[in-house]
Amino acid sequence: MSMTMSQKILAAHAKVDAVQPGQLVMADLDLVLGNDITAPVAIKEFAKFGTDQVFDKKKIALVPDHFTPNKDIKAAQQCKMMREFAHEKEIENYFEIGAMGIEHALLPEQGLVDAGDLIIGADSHTCTYGALGAFSTGVGSTDMAAAMATGKAWFKVPAALRFNLSGKLPAWVSGKDLILHIIGMIGVDGALYKSMEFTGEGVSSLTMDDRFTICNMAIEAGAKNGIFGVDEIALEYLAAHCARKPVIFSADEDAEYEKTYEIDLSTIRPTVSFPHLPDNTRTIDEVGEIRIDQVVIGSCTNGRISDLRVAAQILKGKKVDPRVRTIIFPATQNIYLQAMDEGLLKIFVQAGAVVSTPTCGPCLGGHMGILAEGERAVATTNRNFVGRMGHVGSEVYLASPAVAAASALTGYITNPETIKEN
Amino acid sequence: MDAKGKAFRYGNNVDTDVIIPARYLNTTDPKELASHCMEDIDANFVKQVKAGDIMVANHNFGCGSSREHAPLAIKAAGISCVIASSFARIFYRNSINIGLAILECEEAVQGIKAGDTVSVDFSSGTIKNESTGESWSAQPFPPFIQKMIKADGLINYLRKEARA
Numbered sequence: 121m122s123m124t125m126s127q128k129i130l131a132a133h134a135k136v137d138a139v140q141p142g143q144l145v146m147a148d149l150d151l152v153l154g155n156d157i158t159a160p161v162a163i164k165e166f167a168k169f170g171t172d173q174v175f176d177k178k179k180i181a182l183v184p185d186h187f188t189p190n191k192d193i194k195a196a197q198q199c200k201m202m203r204e205f206a207h208e209k210e211i212e213n214y215f216e217i218g219a220m221g222i223e224h225a226l227l228p229e230q231g232l233v234d235a236g237d238l239i240i241g242a243d244s245h246t247c248t249y250g251a252l253g254a255f256s257t258g259v260g261s262t263d264m265a266a267a268m269a270t271g272k273a274w275f276k277v278p279a280a281l282r283f284n285l286s287g288k289l290p291a292w293v294s295g296k297d298l299i300l301h302i303i304g305m306i307g308v309d310g311a312l313y314k315s316m317e318f319t320g321e322g323v324s325s326l327t328m329d330d331r332f333t334i335c336n337m338a339i340e341a342g343a344k345n346g347i348f349g350v351d352e353i354a355l356e357y358l359a360a361h362c363a364r365k366p367v368i369f370s371a372d373e374d375a376e377y378e379k380t381y382e383i384d385l386s387t388i389r390p391t392v393s394f395p396h397l398p399d400n401t402r403t404i405d406e407v408g409e410i411r412i413d414q415v416v417i418g419s420c421t422n423g424r425i426s427d428l429r430v431a432a433q434i435l436k437g438k439k440v441d442p443r444v445r446t447i448i449f450p451a452t453q454n455i456y457l458q459a460m461d462e463g464l465l466k467i468f469v470q471a472g473a474v475v476s477t478p479t480c481g482p483c484l485g486g487h488m489g490i491l492a493e494g495e496r497a498v499a500t501t502n503r504n505f506v507g508r509m510g511h512v513g514s515e516v517y518l519a520s521p522a523v524a525a526a527s528a529l530t531g532y533i534t535n536p537e538t539i540k541e542n
Numbered sequence: 543m544d545a546k547g548k549a550f551r552y553g554n555n556v557d558t559d560v561i562i563p564a565r566y567l568n569t570t571d572p573k574e575l576a577s578h579c580m581e582d583i584d585a586n587f588v589k590q591v592k593a594g595d596i597m598v599a600n601h602n603f604g605c606g607s608s609r610e611h612a613p614l615a616i617k618a619a620g621i622s623c624v625i626a627s628s629f630a631r632i633f634y635r636n637s638i639n640i641g642l643a644i645l646e647c648e649e650a651v652q653g654i655k656a657g658d659t660v661s662v663d664f665s666s667g668t669i670k671n672e673s674t675g676e677s678w679s680a681q682p683f684p685p686f687i688q689k690m691i692k693a694d695g696l697i698n699y700l701r702k703e704a705r706a
């Protein structure tokens with residue numbers, strides 16, 4: 121029976137020859153992830169399991185990234201619980217403040233993700249790692265608890281949608297614009313329960329950072345996972361980060377897709393998601409005049425080095441609009457250091473932006489940039505739900521780092537093509 | 543196990559950020575979470591909900607973040623069953639894993655208004671609008687999931703399997 125890439129990874133980890141869509145399987149996991157919001161719930165559940173040991177000290181990652189550095193006493197309590205659990209169970213991949221970064225940027229960077237892996241995380245954006253040819257998906261805390269104890273999780277084998285890419289993205293257009301375009305096209309439940317598989321000759325023109333951004337937002341179309349084939353670019357990244365040998369799965373020639381979308385990358389425009397759903401997209405040409413109060417550049421979607429470089433390219437030698445609070449948060453300590461070495465942080469500070477330590481903070485309305493009633497933000501994050509970044513009467517517009525940086529300069533949502541570089 | 547109560551009615555794409563906003567996620571206490579459940583789109587929910595009441599929504603209920611705090615908050619608020627046209631997948635598995643009853647039934651969703659009294663028979667999957675007399679049958683869970691619900695959630699199910 122022919123299978124998609126995602127189905128092959130599930131079959132291999134369930135130790136069966138073949139699986140088909142809809143089938144329920146119990147499969148072995150390569151990595152189990154939790155953060156300071158989801159792990160405390162999982163730790164309580166784990167205690168009910170009646171075992172002292174986790175299944176494998178190397179295959180669990182605990183990242184305190186959401187409300188850290190601790191935003192209040194309750195957050196401190198939750199982090200303490202997670203820290204103590206990590207020490208008690210001798211979990212090797214616990215990342216304390218100073219080593220911590222936003223989980224979905226951190227784990228691939230630390231070499232914890234390999235091609236062919238099966239990964240679950242108690243965080244919906246765990247789907248990010250599909251960029252490296254892994255099957256990874258978000259689950260809840262009870263799944264995480266059970267997985268920490270047994271090393272297994274149950275899966276319903278997903279059907280798949282194929283996005284066949286051709287051509288090359290134009291200047292100032294990035295993976296973020298492509299995934300916003302796709303979500304706008306298929307809707308926030310357009311890939312519900314399904315895999316999104318990205319194929320075609322256009323893939324080779326997408327950088328690793330583009331691919332992480334694209335897979336990161338698969339969940340915003342309701343998908344179970346997003347996944348790219350493993351090519352030279354992915355192998356190069358893995359060779360630089362991961363000590364294990366990649367296991368390469370590829371879809372069968374005659375694998376079944378519920379639908380194939382043909383996308384010419386050269387036709388993609390800078391794209392913005394209007395409040396309050398990621399599928400409420402407009403191209404930059406249709407945006408109109410939208411006054412903004414805050415710009416947020418960072419997150420697990422767009423806090424990587426190439427995102428910061430694009431922002432710096434636009435902000436260099438200029439000042440942000442005095443009415444726009446501009447907050448930039450690199451996703452990991454390594455990215456932060458690299459941005460420092462390349463002089464990007466200086467460009468940001470000189471432009472009148474603030475640069476934060478790695479944290480999820482503003483992305484989920486946690487801390488470090490909460491919006492007041494009636495305020496609008498352009499953010500490179502992934503969700504613009506009601507109240508996501510603060511007051512229920514505030515608004516979030518999702519965009520690429522280029523659009524966000526251009527908007528910081530003018531105070532309106534702005535096409536980066538109109539900004540003259542210094 | 544049956545459910546009967548007043549229907550709270552919501553639309554499409556109710557996301558976990560409105561079910562329980564992130565600003566309250568610095569606790570894991572279900573009662574405390576429940577006290578803020580739905581407040582960003584329906585401030586009256588917490589004031590009006592009674593034990594046993596039923597939540598009814600359109601497509602893609604529970605989309606967004608993987609926070610298990612969302613089904614926990616709904617359950618602790620007293621909701622006995624959520625009926626929706628479709629559920630977001632992480633919410634779906636979280637609900638099963640923690641033992642919050644959820645049913646997918648487009649026709650029932652169309653036939654239930656806010657405030658109607660609704661009853662649900664879990665063994666047969668029958669949903670009845672007691673206020674209008676109409677009834678529908680929802681898809682039963684696949685056997686694998688039925689076993690998990692019977693064992694009262696994932697953890698107990700796996701413990702049982704481990705002993706077997």
Ligand code: SF4
Nearest residue numbers: 222419420480483484
């Ligand atoms: S940056 Fe935002 S979307 Fe990403 S893990 Fe953190 S809170 Fe979630």
